[in-house]
Amino acid sequence: MNAVQQAKGRVRGVPLRIKLVASVLALVSGALVVISVSTAYFLHNYLVDQIDLELRESADRIQSIMPSSNTNSVSLPSDYVIVLTSPTTGxxxxxxxxxxxxxxxxxxxxxxxxxxxxxxxxxxxxKPRTVRARDSSVRWRMFYIERPDGQMAAIGEHLTDVDLAVKRLAWIDLLVGGSVLIMLASVGAGIVRTSLKPLVEIERTAAAIAGGDLTRRVPDPEEGQVEPTSELGRLSRALNAMLTQIEAAFTARAASETSARWAESAARDAAAAAQASEARAIRSEERMRQFVADASHELRTPLTTIRGFAELYRQGAASAPEQTAGLLRRIEDEAARMGLLVEDLLLLARLDMERPLSLTPVELPVLASDAVQAARAMAPERQIELEIAPESGPLVVSADDARLRQVIGNLVTNALTHTPPEAEIRIGLRAEPGGFAVVEVADTGPGLSAEQAERVFERFYRADAARTRRADGNTGTGLGLAIVAALVAAHHGSVEVAQTPGGGATFRVRLPLLPQTDGAGE
Structure with a gap:
């Protein structure tokens, strides 16, 4: 077993270009051997069939070719032997x-x-038969017949010329095949070396990025083309887009950190405001440090994965084209996952900087209805219902339409992802005393424990790593509910989670209603 593992290890250590060239040469060699053997086989059969035809045609002329005396000096074709028996003695x-x-x-x-x-x-x-000479390597094709007078005869023709022709053909195939293999090895080595050069550059760039140099970019093998046509071209574009987003996210966080420190330093000049400003700055700095630490941890894993798959590709772990495509597809998936993570990080960074929202009157029933239709399109087999409490009024709030849609969409997606297919999902709307609108997303799934409910809105928190895995095999970023909490807070609202009666979880969002005018209800 150890010997087998050592052999596999040595094979894995062979460079990819050598494996590719060796594979091509092996296939071509096999094809040449099959062609040579087939050619020799059919040529031999053809020549033997011609000899058989000549033997049959000559069988009728034995009487004129063979005299009646027993002698070996008769003038005959040089490749024939003829034998006759006596009609009287046998x-x-x-x-x-x-x-x-x-x-x-x-x-x-x-x-x-x-x-x-x-x-x-x-x-x-x-049918004539092949026999070997008595004391030599000469082979003969013999045909036995009975003459009309009852006399038996045998006529034979040697196969020396046939064997010589087949042997010469084998030597020609060997010389030509060897020349073809040598030429193919030379040309193939050059083509493989040129084709794998972009992968070497990608590996070096990935190593530099893993070392902390986020300014590095992967060389684009199809620079100038609008849409890449090769796997390497698509991979390079995806990696460069991901790196740009990562660099922008860290730049935004650095700017946010600088702004927070400046606010902290300026607030110290006023005794009353200094303590509050300092506390905010400390909290912001703690969130920022935790944010950077969590982001670095989350980004390091796919980056290391990308580097590892690129290393496997370079070392030749995938020799077949479908295996190569599979490795590149895994790298592209990790790059896409990092892109989604960076987009969520950028959104949280903007919310932490308290950038103003584009507030307009928004009707919650319209948003909830759109969310239900989208969810039913995503999971047509799931039971998803919308319930609006009677006498709730228009339920209009002052909000950013796109961000509020994202809040409801994240909650519905969370329910679809973390509940079994048979679980029901309900979106409820109602008005509460005090001028608040309530949006509820409830499910009848397994629910959350007390500890999970307490931490469910934390960034990068996953209640259950197995339950956060989607149908496509990727895991969630752990930021969906954190984004919900941040967006609801930016709208001066609140969000909480409670147990659904009968089992499951209910996420409840409260938002201040827009004061109604005289014509609001018309």
Whole structure:
């Protein structure tokens, strides 16, 4: 077992270019061997069939070719031997062959009497047979017949020319095939070396990025083209887009940190405001440090994965084209996952900087109805219902339409992702005393424990790593509910989670209603 593992380890250590060239040469060699063997086989059969045809045509002319005397000096074709038996005694009467070309040891064996000839005729079943000479390597094609006068005869033709032709063909195939393999190895090595050069650059760039240099970019092998057509082109574009977003996220966080420190330093000039400002700055700095630490941890994992798959690709872990495409697809998936993570990080960074929202009157029933339709389109087999409490009024709030849609969408997506297919999902709307609108997203799934409910809105928190895995195999970022909490807070609202009666979880969002005018209800 250890020997097998050591052999596999040595194979994995062979560079990819050598594996590719060796694979191509092995396939071509196999094809050449099959072609050579097939050619020799069909040529041999064709030549033997021609000899059989000549033997049958010559069988009718034996009487004129073979004299009645028993002599070896008869003038015959140089590659023939003819044997006749006596019609009276049944013994071999005589045979004839080219004595200048063949010796007695080169002649084929034949029976000593007519009975043996008859047995050979029946055994051959109308088709000549191949026999080897008595004391040499010469092969003959023998054909036994019975003459009209009852005399038995055998006629044979040697296969020396056939064997020589097949042997020459084998040597030609060997020389030509060897030349082709040498030429193919030279050309293939150059093509593979050129094709793998972009992967080497990607590996070096990934190593530099993992070391902290976020300014590095992967060389684009299809620079100038609007849409890449190759796997390497798509991979390079995806990696560069991801790196740009990562750099922008860290730049935004650095700017946010600088602004917070400046606010802290300026607030110290006023005794009353200094303590509050200092506390805010400390909280902001703690969130920022935690944010940077969590972001670095989350980004390091896919970056390391990308580097690892690129290393496997370079070392030749994938020799077949479908395996190569699979490795590149895994790298692209990790890059896409990092892109989604960076977009969520940028949104949280903007919310932490308290940038103003674009507030307009927004009707909650319209947003909830759109969310239900979108959820039913995503999961048509799920039971998703919308309930609006009677006499709730128009339920209009002052909010950023796009961000509020994101709040409801994240809650519905969270319910779809973390509940079994048979669980029901309900979106409820109602008005509460005090001028608040309540949006509830409830499910009948497994629910949350007390500890999970307490931490569910924390950034990068996952209640259950197994339950956060989506159908496509990727895990969630752990930022969906954190974004919900941040957006609701930016709208001067609140969000909480409670147990659904009968089992499950209910996420409840409260937002201040927009004061109604005289014509608001018309």
């Amino acid at each position: 013994k071999v009467r005589g045979f004839a062959y080219d004595t200048s070309r063949f010796k007695t040891a080169d002649l084929p064996p034949w029976p000593s009497d007519a009975a043996g000839f008859e047995a050979q005729e029946k055994a051959q079943d109308g």
